[in-house]
Each structure stands twice: as C-alpha cells, then as structure tokens.
Amino acid sequence: MTGSDATSSSPAPSSAPSPAPAASFRLAYVPGVTPSKWVRIWKERLPDVPLELLQVEAGDAAGLLRERGADAGFVRLPVDRTELSAIPLYTETTVVVVPKDHLVAAADEVTVEDIADEIVLHPLDDTLDWETPPGRPAFERPATTADAIELVAAGIGLLVVPQSLARLHHRKDLTYRTLTGTPQSRVALSWREDATTDLVEDFIGIVRGRTVNSSRGRRADEQAAKTARTDRAEKPKQGRKQGQGQKPQGSGARRRAGGGGAAPKSGRSGKPRRRS
Incomplete structure (x- = not known):
C-alpha cells in the first residue's frame, strides 16, 4: 500500500458536537x-x-x-x-457569649437587665435587628463576629449572637447562655x-x-405522567394474559340451566296443581 492510499483510507475526524455541560x-x-x-x-x-x-x-x-x-x-x-x-x-435562640469564669456562666438563662452594666460588643456584621443593643457600648465596634469572639476571650466584653454563631465560633475558654428580652434571628x-x-x-x-x-x-408531574403511560401500556398486556386459556363466562351457566340437554327433564308439563 502506498503512502497516498494509507492517507485516503484513514477515518475522517468526528464532527459530532460535544455534549452540553x-x-x-x-x-x-x-x-x-x-x-x-x-x-x-x-x-x-x-x-x-x-x-x-x-x-x-x-x-x-x-x-x-x-x-x-x-x-x-x-x-x-x-x-x-x-x-x-x-x-x-x-x-434561632439568642445567647450571650461569656468567658467560662464569668458570673453569667453560673446561670442557665439571663435577661438583658443582668448584663446592663457589662460592655457588650456590637460587631459591624451583627445579625440581630436591634433598636438599642443591651449593656454598655464598647469604645469601638469590632469588624466581624469572629473579631468580637477574640475580644470576649481577652476579657474586653460580652457578645450577643444567634446560638448557631456561638457554636460556629466555639472556644474551650468560652461558653454561652440563653438571653431573653432580645431580638431573635430568623x-x-x-x-x-x-x-x-x-x-x-x-x-x-x-x-x-x-x-x-x-x-x-x-418532577412529580413528570413522574405521574410516566406512571400513567406505563399503566396504559401494561393494561392491554394484562388483559391478554388473563384471557388466554379461559372459557367465556356464562356458557357453563347456560348449559346448567337446561341448554344442551345437560339436565334431565322431570316428565311433568304445565303448571303444578294446587293442593287442597
């Protein structure tokens, strides 16, 4: 085979489009x-x-x-x-984050009045819709909740957050308690x-x-339509299977009722006589 023949017999590159992502x-x-x-x-x-x-x-x-x-x-x-x-x-439940040795940690639940004299940090990314934040304001607002957590650990103040954020920023040296009388995050x-x-x-x-x-x-509508199509396809098949090898209903009953001479006749005809 010559070089030109080899070239002409090679398969053409596929032009099929690549599947859409x-x-x-x-x-x-x-x-x-x-x-x-x-x-x-x-x-x-x-x-x-x-x-x-x-x-x-x-x-x-x-x-x-x-x-x-x-x-x-x-x-x-x-x-x-x-x-x-x-x-x-x-x-979500609102909680106050405090050092483990803080007095607040001794209670199961505290109110805003219990922390009225405490410095309460109010980070710029605060998620609670305050009218007036509780406690005494800090000299400067932390940029993030994570920064505020570090300040609580340093003893600078307390922090009020939704419970999920207290769990997210958990530290071994900090704890939190439920705080009542405050907004709640939805x-x-x-x-x-x-x-x-x-x-x-x-x-x-x-x-x-x-x-x-x-x-x-x-997707539920699509599944329902698919099920309906399957049922329609299966019903004729089931009908054919049930009809195979079976005699028509009613033929035996007609024979038992007297058709075809199957039952003997009594020999009497007419109406029965009334007994006196």
Missing part, C-alpha cells in the same frame, strides 16, 4: 446555617445536577441573589422583598422572584419537606 444549582448560605441535610436530599433526588455551595457573609447574601450570583440562598431576615422572595424556615430560603426556575422549585420542595411522590412540583 450539565446544569448546576448554586446555593448560597450564611454563617451559622448548616445546609447539609437539604444537600444530601438533593443529591439523592437529582444526582445528575451538581449543587455548588457558596458561603457568604450575612450582609452580602441578598446582594448576591439580586446580582444572580446564586440561584437561591439561606439568608437571615429581613431582606428586601422588592426583588427577592423568601420562605421563613426557623427562628433564617429563610430566598431567591430572585423573576428567576424562579424549575431547579429553584425543586429545592423549595426539598426544603418544605415534600416527598419525591408529592403532587406538587415539576
């Missing part, structure tokens, strides 16, 4: 929120759709959703409802109202606890 779902969440339960259910129900987690500061979450940087997100209320929809999920699932896609609806269903066979939701 799978759709993905971007989920934002603020510190203190643990989305692992909902992520696990998503992976079970939609294994073909990657879910990307985006951790974002509480003050930046609404802006990220408005700018379409995420499809949905767990945020802390309030949020501007002009462009965003939100489903409140739960309300966590919600939020998304851009004009971007309520099928995947957003799927995630809403997961968060609201809908089962995979729920009558609501796009």
Whole structure:
C-alpha cells in the first residue's frame, strides 16, 4: 500500500458536537446555617445536577441573589422583598457569649437587665435587628463576629449572637447562655422572584419537606405522567394474559340451566296443581 492510499483510507475526524455541560444549582448560605441535610436530599433526588455551595457573609447574601450570583440562598431576615422572595424556615435562640469564669456562666438563662452594666460588643456584621443593643457600648465596634469572639476571650466584653454563631465560633475558654428580652434571628430560603426556575422549585420542595411522590412540583408531574403511560401500556398486556386459556363466562351457566340437554327433564308439563 502506498503512502497516498494509507492517507485516503484513514477515518475522517468526528464532527459530532460535544455534549452540553450539565446544569448546576448554586446555593448560597450564611454563617451559622448548616445546609447539609437539604444537600444530601438533593443529591439523592437529582444526582445528575451538581449543587455548588457558596458561603457568604450575612450582609452580602441578598446582594448576591439580586446580582444572580446564586440561584437561591439561606439568608437571615429581613431582606428586601422588592426583588427577592423568601420562605421563613426557623427562628434561632439568642445567647450571650461569656468567658467560662464569668458570673453569667453560673446561670442557665439571663435577661438583658443582668448584663446592663457589662460592655457588650456590637460587631459591624451583627445579625440581630436591634433598636438599642443591651449593656454598655464598647469604645469601638469590632469588624466581624469572629473579631468580637477574640475580644470576649481577652476579657474586653460580652457578645450577643444567634446560638448557631456561638457554636460556629466555639472556644474551650468560652461558653454561652440563653438571653431573653432580645431580638431573635430568623433564617429563610430566598431567591430572585423573576428567576424562579424549575431547579429553584425543586429545592423549595426539598426544603418544605415534600416527598419525591408529592403532587406538587415539576418532577412529580413528570413522574405521574410516566406512571400513567406505563399503566396504559401494561393494561392491554394484562388483559391478554388473563384471557388466554379461559372459557367465556356464562356458557357453563347456560348449559346448567337446561341448554344442551345437560339436565334431565322431570316428565311433568304445565303448571303444578294446587293442593287442597
């Protein structure tokens, strides 16, 4: 075989288009929120759709959703409802973080009056909607909750936060106690109202606890239609199977009733005589 023949017999390069990348779902969440339960259910129900987690500061979450940087997100209320929809999920307990040897640590629960004379740190990323923060203000506001935790450990003051943030920033030398008479943080699932896609609806269903066979939701409708098609295809098959080798109903009954000479005749005719 010559060189030209070898060249002409080689297969032509494939011109088939490459498969389109799978759709993905971007989920934002603020510190203190643990989305692992909902992520696990998503992976079970939609294994073909990657879910990307985006951790974002509480003050930046609404802006990220408005700018379409995420499809949905767990945020802390309030949020501007002009462009965003939100489903409140739960309300957190408010606690005060103190050194373990502080007097407050001796109680199970304290009030704002109990810490009225204490310096209470108020970080710039505070998530509680205060009218007037409790205690005495510090000389300067810490930039973040994490910075405020370090100041509490140094004995500079106390810190009031949602319980999940106290757990998130746990230290062996600090503890926290329930604080009454204060605002409470509410966590919600939020998304851009004009971007309520099928995947957003799927995630809403997961968060609201809908089962995979729920009558609501796009995928449930698709599953119901698939089941209906399967039932319609199976019914003729089942009918044929049931009819094979069986005699028509009613033929035996007719024979037993006198058809075909199966039953002997009594020999009497006419109406029976009345007994006197």
